[in-house]
Amino acid sequence: MNALTVSNMSVSYDKQLALENVSFSVPEGSMTGIIGPNGAGKSTLIKSILQLLPTVSGTVEVFKKPLRSQRKIIGYVPQRSEVDWDFPTNALDVVLMGRYNHIGMFKRASKKEVTWAKHCLQRVGMQDYASRQISQLSGGQQQRVFLARAMAQDAKIYFMDEPFAGVDASTEKAIIQLMKEWKNEGKTVLVVHHDLQTVNDYFDHVLLLNKTPIAYGETNRVFTLANLEEAYGGKIAFLQQGPKAAKGST
Amino acid sequence: MEQFSALLSSANLQWVLIGSLLLGFASGVIGSFVLLKKQSLISDAMAHAALPGVCIVYILFQTKTVPYLLTGAAVTSLIATQSIQTIVKWSRIKTDAAIGITLSVFFGLGIVLLTYIQQNATGNQAGLDSFIFGQAASLVKGDVQLIAAGALCLIILTALFFKEFKISIFDPQFAKGLGLPVTFFNAVLLFLVVAVVVIGIQMVGVVLIAALLITPPISARYWTDQLGWMTMLAGIFGAISGVSGAVLSTAIQNLPTGPIIVLSASVIFLFSLLFGTKKGLLLKGGRNA
Numbered sequence A: 001m002n003a004l005t006v007s008n009m010s011v012s013y014d015k016q017l018a019l020e021n022v023s024f025s026v027p028e029g030s031m032t033g034i035i036g037p038n039g040a041g042k043s044t045l046i047k048s049i050l051q052l053l054p055t056v057s058g059t060v061e062v063f064k065k066p067l068r069s070q071r072k073i074i075g076y077v078p079q080r081s082e083v084d085w086d087f088p089t090n091a092l093d094v095v096l097m098g099r100y101n102h103i104g105m106f107k108r109a110s111k112k113e114v115t116w117a118k119h120c121l122q123r124v125g126m127q128d129y130a131s132r133q134i135s136q137l138s139g140g141q142q143q144r145v146f147l148a149r150a151m152a153q154d155a156k157i158y159f160m161d162e163p164f165a166g167v168d169a170s171t172e173k174a175i176i177q178l179m180k181e182w183k184n185e186g187k188t189v190l191v192v193h194h195d196l197q198t199v200n201d202y203f204d205h206v207l208l209l210n211k212t213p214i215a216y217g218e219t220n221r222v223f224t225l226a227n228l229e230e231a232y233g234g235k236i237a238f239l240q241q242g243p244k245a246a247k248g249s250t
Numbered sequence B: 001m002e003q004f005s006a007l008l009s010s011a012n013l014q015w016v017l018i019g020s021l022l023l024g025f026a027s028g029v030i031g032s033f034v035l036l037k038k039q040s041l042i043s044d045a046m047a048h049a050a051l052p053g054v055c056i057v058y059i060l061f062q063t064k065t066v067p068y069l070l071t072g073a074a075v076t077s078l079i080a081t082q083s084i085q086t087i088v089k090w091s092r093i094k095t096d097a098a099i100g101i102t103l104s105v106f107f108g109l110g111i112v113l114l115t116y117i118q119q120n121a122t123g124n125q126a127g128l129d130s131f132i133f134g135q136a137a138s139l140v141k142g143d144v145q146l147i148a149a150g151a152l153c154l155i156i157l158t159a160l161f162f163k164e165f166k167i168s169i170f171d172p173q174f175a176k177g178l179g180l181p182v183t184f185f186n187a188v189l190l191f192l193v194v195a196v197v198v199i200g201i202q203m204v205g206v207v208l209i210a211a212l213l214i215t216p217p218i219s220a221r222y223w224t225d226q227l228g229w230m231t232m233l234a235g236i237f238g239a240i241s242g243v244s245g246a247v248l249s250t251a252i253q254n255l256p257t258g259p260i261i262v263l264s265a266s267v268i269f270l271f272s273l274l275f276g277t278k279k280g281l282l283l284k285g286g287r288n289a
Ligand SMILES: Nc1ncnc2c1ncn2[C@@H]1O[C@H](COP(=O)(O)OP(=O)(O)OP(=O)(O)O)[C@@H](O)[C@H]1O
Pocket: A013, A014, A018, A036, A037, A038, A039, A040, A041, A042, A043, A044, A045, A079
């Protein structure tokens, strides 16, 4: 079954098209890398799928139902969380926000929910910072808290916009490990990713995007030098050994 | 002194105390969310804009029935909010300037209308000017009971929406992703602000009621990093300010209530600024939670 089907998605900012006719579907239990140069429209694609911005055209189905009815099974980590870092809240509290749909309106979080939130913090190595006010965390630590919040949502399909930006190598490994566990549990994960070296290792599907989809499908068929050159234009030159080297490594 | 204790035991003053306590608490609690949403200045404009509403109702209907006057206050206050948003959306004027323009236009209009009312005095106009700085002593029991009941409702409503306000103010994008009606919660908060302004203006006055919304939460933030405690403390600080303002202005003849309330709130603020355990000036660089 397809976890996600996007058809004819077009988005424009002012009068400039940022995405043109993007269509693809993602099978359940897959891990898809969304790859493309800066400004390719990767963040725009995720936001438009989640209906966080107005679209020119396009429909989105999540498990064959319109997105609107499926919000509870969707997890999202934005590229940069635009929050007020001085807000009176701590790491554990932020993670608990991910449990909102499980706690329900007008109710307080139960012990069970708090335990689950702590477990999520532990998975990203942040258990010792649970009661730290969020402005007193480093950039990478903040990112890890937001990943833990997404994890706490216990969603069926995850959208992550550059989750590894600013995160150290061992945390990246731990998070990838976690995502692979999710995948084995049948969860579907879409990740915007810039490091071409690790694409082969991390993802079973790849969407190459530059305003329109250049290629979509299983990694070994899509992640080719020819496709990359088309996606990145001339800019691929200095990255050339990227996909080749990645094949042999790890 | 004897006089003072007699005053305290009077039934009316007891209601004034309950009213000012609940009003102060409601302002502190609601103000906490307003502060975090960075809408403190808008709430000030909303408060000032309540004055023309009161005057217009009086001129049109020749009535001083409090619920009517307050309805007028709510209407002009909402119009002011709307006009700020419209100005920001349709012109190149930034929010701060739009707030400045709106506040002065509405308050100016209010003062003009008030002067007009006083010059055409029929003998029954007295008291409308107490909407400017508030006069707890002039309130009758019914008015104060209205304030107390209204404030209590607002406190309960805010407590109900606590978690929803928290998520949608802290991270609106995420809240939308969860499927929360963020726009609706924004509207609820706006409604709460208008409501607290409207029920509070008789006691505190349009000029200073915003200070009761803004100052207690700022003071509370110096003592805690947790939203729950912050709102609770802000409520307590607001209540202390409200009660001391009401008592002092009733005990000492002709002292307007609003300024005393705001002075008490400011004393609490200064104390918090200096001694607060979170980023208070004297403990800066000290313990971190
Ligand atoms: N709010 C906005 N208003 C106008 N144009 C925008 C806006 N956001 C993005 N754009 C434009 O849309 C295009 C796609 O932007 P988007 O953020 O989706 O790129 P991206 O692929 O996520 O890039 P990056 O790798 O840098 O994160 C860019 O050309 C950008 O300039």
